[in-house]
Amino acid sequence: xxxxxxxxxxxxxxxxxxxxxxxxxxxxxxxxxxxxxxxxxxxxxxxxxxxxxxxxxxxxxxxxxxxxxxxxxxxxxxxxxxxxxxxxxxxxxxxxxxxxxxxxxxxxxxxxxxxxxxxxxxxxxxxxxxxxxxxxxxxxxxxxxxxxxxxxxxxxxxxxxxxxxxxxxxxxxxxxxxxxxxxxxxxxxxxxxxxxxxxxxxxxxxxxxxxxxxxxxxxxxxxxxxxxxxxxxxxxxxxxxxxxxxxxxxxxxxxxxxxxxxxxxxxxxxxxxxxxxxxxxxxxxxxxxxxxxxxxxxxxxxxx
Numbered sequence: 219x220x221x222x223x224x225x226x227x228x229x230x231x232x233x234x235x236x237x238x239x240x241x242x243x244x245x246x247x248x249x250x251x252x253x254x255x256x257x258x259x260x261x262x263x264x265x266x267x268x269x270x271x272x273x274x275x276x277x278x279x280x281x282x283x284x285x286x287x288x289x290x291x292x293x294x295x296x297x298x299x300x301x302x303x304x305x306x307x308x309x310x311x312x313x314x315x316x317x318x319x320x321x322x323x324x325x326x327x328x329x330x331x332x333x334x335x336x337x338x339x340x341x342x343x344x345x346x347x348x349x350x351x352x353x354x355x356x357x358x359x360x361x362x363x364x365x366x367x368x369x370x371x372x373x374x375x376x377x378x379x380x381x382x383x384x385x386x387x388x389x390x391x392x393x394x395x396x397x398x399x400x401x402x403x404x405x406x407x408x409x410x411x412x413x414x415x416x417x418x419x420x421x422x423x424x425x426x427x428x429x430x431x432x433x434x435x436x437x438x439x440x441x442x443x444x445x446x447x448x449x450x451x452x453x454x455x456x457x458x459x460x461x462x463x464x465x466x467x468x469x470x471x472x473x474x475x476x477x478x479x480x481x482x483x484x485x486x487x488x489x490x491x492x493x494x495x496x497x498x499x500x501x502x503x504x505x506x507x508x509x510x511x512x513x514x515x516x517x518x519x520x521x522x
Contacts, residue, residue: 220322248279248474250464255284257367257463257476261337262287264361266325266354267310269300269311270342272371278468281340281369282312288340289318291328293401296476298438324401326354331361338367346373346442349403355458362479368460370475372446376504379418383409386444402436406443448473448498448507452491462487467502 248254258281265273265288273281284289290309296302309318323331324518325348335400339358348354358368375381411429414422422428422440435441448465449471455462467473480486490496499507 227290233469244306246278247469247470248466249465250474250476251279252321253464253476254279254281254369257286257478258338258369259513260286261367262289262339263340264289264291264331265309265311265340266291266338266358267299267338267344267347268292269309270340270371272342272472273340274312279369279371279474282315285315285338287318288312289313289321289322291321291325291331291334293324293439295322298440326350326401328357330363333360334363334366335361336366337363338520342371343373345370346446347439348442349401349443351444351454352391352395352458353399355454359458359460359479364479364481366479368455368475368477368479370451370455370477372451372473372475372508373442373471374447374467374473374504375447376506377469378442379415379422380413380442381418382413382415383445385447385450386452388450388455388457389442391454398466401439404435404442406441407432407435410441446473448502448504449492451475452488456486456488456491459484460488462488462491465491465496465498467498467504467507469503 261286268290269282271277271278273407275283288309288311290311292300292303295304303320303322305320305322307319309320311318321328323330325344332458339362341358345351345354359366362368373380375383375385393399394403410432411425414428416422416425417430419428422431431438432441452462452475454467455475455477459480460473461480462477464476472507491498493499502508
């Protein structure tokens, strides 16, 4: 370390040393942050889950500090991540902002929130915990205003404890809607117990402890029902008639998507994101993103 400091000092002087230290301790920001700032500034939003570290001032996408107000929805008044949650004006997401309204409701059933209420919606690493992702997205889109914005972060399987599991098929997600799958669904439990990489999930404890926790998932919501890569995420958003503005991949396991609600009767034009030479594919740190999309992964399914 001392040799590196001396090398920088000889090359660039004391200012160079200060710049190097600043780069080392300043968190890497997502490249889509300026777009988020443009789309979200002064807006009123809803976050599903959270508060999320990625959106805080020290995160890769520090959205909290640039918005007007943010409300929140969590599935229970007791969660593994936040502890006790109280409804009302209690959602503290930023030290310099007044608390937002806290809802207790399922992510796939926002019955207490009127349609077209919010300018934007945030969700970081939530949709994989939801048993019926398309139903959840339908509700998230419903509460967005016309041309409202969705900021969605999804875990890429390669960077998580899901890396041994297959990516969930799109047909399965459609079947969840058709079967009206609820949060007590245990379809994926055998696969999870067989392939969950406990070495990448030390908080889960031993296999027996993990099994006991997993069997109570309807209470704790710790399981990842579904497994995502970037291609599936893009198809999911296109199916829901969302216009994608940006797709970005970031280590250790983030898929970052910025999408917009389209006017009624208008279909999105997302073909560029399905292209084998798409920029996000070339720049992704995840190996599977660089492979050609499987046949049939094009823009063939849209919400009716």
